[in-house]
Amino acid sequence: MIISHMLKAKRKEYQLTQEQLAEKIYVSNKTISNWETGKTKPDIESLILLAKLFDLSLDNLLLEGSDMVKSMDKDIKKGRNLKKILALVILPLIIIIICLSWVTYKGSHKTIVPLSDISNIEMSDNGTINWDN
Known part of the structure; x- marks a missing residue:
């Protein structure tokens, strides 16, 4: 599942607004909005907080072949270049x-x-x- 869809679904499942979720993981509500629309992706620290909050394993958020793994791999290759x-x-x-x-x-x-x-x-x-x- 695409991380943006998973985050939005989990936020709604836990009956949280973007503002409430943002406060819980120490980011802005604009950041949450960008994650949910797929404009940006959470960094590793935010992923850890999200995993704890939503009672998920990081494996669920970073499944091999998911958009998060591809995005991180792309960022790593950019750094090497x-x-x-x-x-x-x-x-x-x-x-x-x-x-x-x-x-x-x-x-x-x-x-x-x-x-x-x-x-x-x-x-x-x-x-x-x-x-x-």
Whole structure:
């Protein structure tokens, strides 16, 4: 049975309004409405509270092949795909940042010599500075 239909049937069987059910499981009545119309599905914490309230086992709510299992499986696959995409984007960015940092370091690396160690400083025609120790 589709979870939205089961929730609505159980709520009516227990003679609860959407507002009353919402208070019992700590969600808004709009959330209950969305569950019953199939716009959204309950999270696992809400499913546990619903199972306790309606004296159901989680197996009844999460029967293999039900829309809830398919929805959760779809969400899990989306999460795995997101991790792959992030890995494909972030890893090259990290490598680029490391390479740019290395190039910047090598380009700005200067030799520091104390002035007391220099006896003669000369500027060559190509703009480099030469000194004698």
